[in-house]
Structures are given as structure tokens and as C-alpha cells.
Amino acid sequence: MADAGASPAANFFGKMSDRELYRAVLAGEIETFRALADEITAIFAGEEVDYVAADAVEGFNPGHDVCRLLVNAALGRLRDRNGRDLPNLEFPLEAVELRRETTMQEGIKLDLDAGAFERKLKAVDNYPELTEEADRLRAAHGLVSFGVEHLTPVNYFLDISKCCEQPPAYERWGEERVKSGYYKTVLRFKDHVEPIARQLAN
Template sequence: MQPSIAFDSSPFSGRVRTRDYAAPFDITAARAALVVAHPSHELRLYRWLELARPGVFVLTDGSGRVGQSRLGATTRLLADVGATPGTIYGRMTDAESYAAMLRKDVNLFVGLAVELAEAFERGRIDYVAGDAVEGYNSTHDVCRLVINAAVALVNKTRSNQIANFDFPVVGKPDDCPPDMRSQAIQVWLDGEMLERKLTVARCYHLSVASEVEKAVNEIGIDAFRTEWLRPIANGRSSNSASEDVPFYEAHGANQVAAGHYTSVVSYREHIAPIADALGECVEGRA
């Protein structure tokens, strides 16, 4: 379901292991960027944020169907950990993002990828982390496509290649296939760090608190003791997309039936054209 945008994977060799993490390089010295579809996704990587202090790019304001932005909560969190907002930061409302996908506004998403690539170049970014493709939310999946294209654009002309990683936004946070672990970033949280992370998540925003409790109850607290950033190779994430109808299509149909939306975003009709346009952008730019 996810098209391939080819680029080299991690340019680093020689694994680093400390009391806090294991990685193919020193994550506290390398220049990092985080790219997410919505504010609050960064909570999944809270300890990594403290260690890496990345530039953070957020496509939407996280306002959802109710129109209440979560961007301010992310701004406060980033200040607390020493991370910085990027040039793309709450660029669209959730409703605007959904509408852009419905009208197949490929130029908007290509423009985001180009702008992101330029920001990576200016910041001399060494590695990028971002949302995984999980088939759960169309904006999450498009965010990953935009990241892959941006990284590919930079790597076409750069000898020091940007390494590209994803992380599960809704899946188990400790999920990383065994064959990827030697090139992945693994961050460990002791009891005190885990409690701090969960406290920050619970206090982040009223709309998120219940989601945190649901995730802890369904997944189990032990799963949150590890943060995995998994390597992307050949434009594909560790979640190899299947041919099944993604969750966001079924959920969208229910939302239409409930009168919340008038149309449903589907992979084939709306996401695939965006993916194709991003691939053409990468191939076409010198």
C-alpha cells in the first residue's frame, strides 16, 4: 500500500551504548529533527527528546473535530526539554489537512516536503525521526510520506546522508522487529524516568489524558519503558503496509454516517496520488 521512495539508510557505523540508550551513533551529539503529524506525538519519545533536543516540525495544530488546538501544550513541552520548534509548526488545522487530502491537493504536500528538505539542509540535520505508517490515521501516513520525500531530496545531493527513523504513534512503543534492532535507536527508561514521562503525558492536555490512561491499560506500562526509533530503508517503514482497508477508511465511513464528515479519505483515491506526486518530485529535482 505504501509506495517506495528510495534513499540510503543510516550513514553511521559503529554502535554506541550508554546507560540511557543504544544507537548507531551518539544521539546527544548528532543534529536531530522530529517530524510529526499532530502535537502530542512527541510524548511517545519523551526521553529521546530530553537526550537529543531536536528541532521539531508539526504539520497540524491537533485541533481535531472540536477545533481545539494542542500546539501550545507542545510548545511548553519543547521549552522544558530544550527542543526547538521548526519552520513548519501547526501549519494546518486538522480539518484543513483532511480537506487537502480529499481534494487531492498534491502541490500542498509536495511543497511541505520541499520546505522540510530545505530546513534539514539549513540545520545540517544528521538524522530524522517521525510518525510511522500504521494505517490508523491518514494524516499520520501522509506525514511519513512527506518525511521520506524530504530526506530523499536532501540525500540526492549530500554525501553525508540523513538517517531516517520512524516510531509507532498508536502501536506498542516497544515494537521493533529483531532484524532492525542493530540499526535502530533504543532508549531505556528507569522507574523514575518512566514516571516522569507518564506524568508529563497526563498533564500535557485535557484531551490527551484519557488517551494516555487507555494506552497504559491496553498495552501495559512495561511497554513504555523503551522508546524505539526504527530505521527506514527504501522509503518503507517497519510496518509493512498490507492490502487490507486501513483503519482510517473504516473509521471515516463511520464518521460520515454520524454526520461529522461528508466524505471519506481512502488510500487509493486520495493518499496514493499524494505519494506518487512526492515520488515524482524526488525523481525530478536535481
Template sequence: MKTLLFIGHPGHELLAYKLLLSEKPDVVYLTTGSGNKNKSRIHESINLVNSLGLEVLFPFEPFSDRQIYDLILQRDYEPFLILLDTLEVLCEEKGYERVIGDALEGFNPSHDICRYLINGLVSRLMSNNKELANYDFLQDELHKGQDTIKEDSIVLDLSEDELQEKLKACVDYGELKFEVERFMESFGLDFFKKECFRRVTDLTKVINWDSEVPFYEEHGRRRVNEGVYEKLISFNENIKPLALALLR
């Protein structure tokens, strides 16, 4: 099945390594993964994807994290709507039958925007009588060991050789080495042996957390109080209007 893997941050493809091997998707990144230090890590992901004989596409120039946060704080949603148009054209040109991308978790605004874009894209195509199977994969909840597998999920088990190959790719990814080692210590090798991609059917969902505010807002408030961030990204003021615009 011709597949598009649309990823919020470079490095997420490590959680879809078996998918890269077995389904051979085209890969598109929303951001460069530059973080607060404005140092891009997308080159490492491009090298990894290319080493597997796959292609990273650039239908648009990925945002730096600083750019995406500035747009959110300024409530300038037009670039995201243009990006949605671009993704729609890409799907029509490439004839994708399935799209897989970040889950809605409230952990990071860019991850959630990636999901809103995907759901908005699928909704648009459906309105034009075109089908695009829609799947997500967890980032934060998976790291907490709270994976959920349903009957309509795609579950991929890695062979021993594939596992060793994946582990090497994880360790060799310099920008994420510390995080990878932390997961190994916390969860062991079992964490890396299985990949789960969940079918998404609710295209209107904007919230997927039980707390009063998402994690990124709680974390952002602490960072503002510490003087690290100047302004707070609020779900109600900044993210929800963008989500509704993309899902409209």
C-alpha cells in the same frame, strides 16, 4: 547527532520523551492537532518541548486537521509539495544528520503523510549526494502492543527518574489525559519505560498494512454512514496519488 523530530500531531512527542532528553532534537509539527472540534492542542506541546530547553521550529504554519483533510479530499497536493521544498531548505540550513518521525501505519492520514514527506525528503537529499539517517516510531501498532525491534533500531530505556518525569508530562497534557490513562490501564507502566525508533530504508513504500483498506478508510466509512463525516478519504483515490507525488 543533529536531529530533526518531525511529528504528524502534537502529543506524539510524549512517545519520544527520552529522545527529547538525550538527543535534544529540533521539533517540527505537521498539524495543530485540532481534530473535528477545530481546537488546537499544539500550545501544550510547545510548552512541553520548551520546558525541556528545546525548540519548536515553524518553517511553515502547521495545518489544522480540517485544512489537511480538505486538501486531501480536493486532491490539492501543491501545498504538500511546497512543504517538502521547505523541509529540504530547512535541512540544508540546519545541517541535520538524522530525521525521526511518524511511522506508516494506515491509522491516520496525517501520520502517514508525515512519513511520506520524510521519505520524500530523504530521497531528494540522497539524489543530491547528501545523507540523512531516517527513523520512524509507532503510534497505533505500539498502542496495540505490537512493537518490533530490529538490530538497527534505536532503543532508549528510561531511568526511574526519567520515567516519573515522563509520566507526569503525560498526565499533565490535558488534551490527551483520557488517552494516557487508558494506556496506563491497558499496558501498565512498562508501556512508558522503553522507546524504539526503527531505521527506515525503503523510501518508496506507500502501504504497510495487510487489510484491503487502511484503518482510517474503514473508520471514515462508518463515520460517513453515521452522518458525522460528509465525505470519505479513500487511500486509492486521495492518499495514494499524494504519496506518489511526494515520493517521486
């Protein structure tokens, strides 16, 4: 992170583990997510932010999709409370680029130079927990795809039902994990994620 010139937000970076996030989603702990959205709003209000870039909704990882909901909710709160309307961009973690109604002419395409490309690959290699995912994506898209970053404007708020296939892929994987005994409950879009979106909208 420091090598890229970035710094974490104090007392927020690494706020929850994946396990804690999934538990809160399954339990429908809306106050937890409202509090997180308010914290993000305060960070945006207190920093010199030019634009926001965050995970895209892809239906692959519910944690990523919920993070996108939190960012969108925070930007809505910032606009309503402070009158600031920050540009809102998303980037894919699974696909090479997103298929949205907006076009790339409206977004940002970053072609990484050799140094940035090398730092990106090194960062992945230094994070053992991501090794399996990185290897899968390299096999699917090729190493060259890691050298380009696509930031696409977000043209939706908290209704993410049309941002990916329904039911999303994570439900199928959840069903397989439940059958194998690895999970006890399938995390579902309609039952768990969409209610959070509705409550954040209120």
C-alpha cells in the same frame, strides 16, 4: 518540548491543524504537500541534523501516515540536491514496536530513566486533547510500555502500501463516522493518500 532539550523549527512547527491537513488530503492538493516537503528539506539542509525520527506508517491515523510521506520525500530531495543521506528512523504511536523487515539490532532502543519517564507522562497529562488516546493506549499496553522508545530504520521510500493492513483501519472508522453523520466523506488510502505518495515521488 523545551524540557526535553528540543526546539521547534521557526515558522513550521504547528504549520497545519488536523482539520486543514485532512481537507488538503481529501482535496488532493498536491502542491500543498510538495511545498511542505520542500520546507522540510530546507530545514534539514540548514540545521546540524545527525538523523531523523518521525511517525511510523501504521494505518491508524492518516495524518501520521502523510507526515511520514513528507519526511521521506524531504530526505530524498536532500539526498538528490545536497548529497546528504541522513539516517531515517520511525517510531510507532499505536503499537509497542513495529513489525518490519529490519530488526531492532539495526535501530535504537531507548530505555527512559525515571526523570525522562516522568516528563513524558507529565507532557501527555498537560495536553488535554490527547487524554482519551493516552488512556486507551495505557489500557492496551500498560504504563510500563511508555518507558521504552523504539526507533526503527525506514527501509521504504514513498510506497507505503505494505506498511499496514489494507484497507487501513482509519477507513473503517471513517465509514462508521459517515454513517453516523459526523463525517461527509471517507478518507481512503487508494483514493486520497496513495496519489499524494505517487506525486511526491515525481
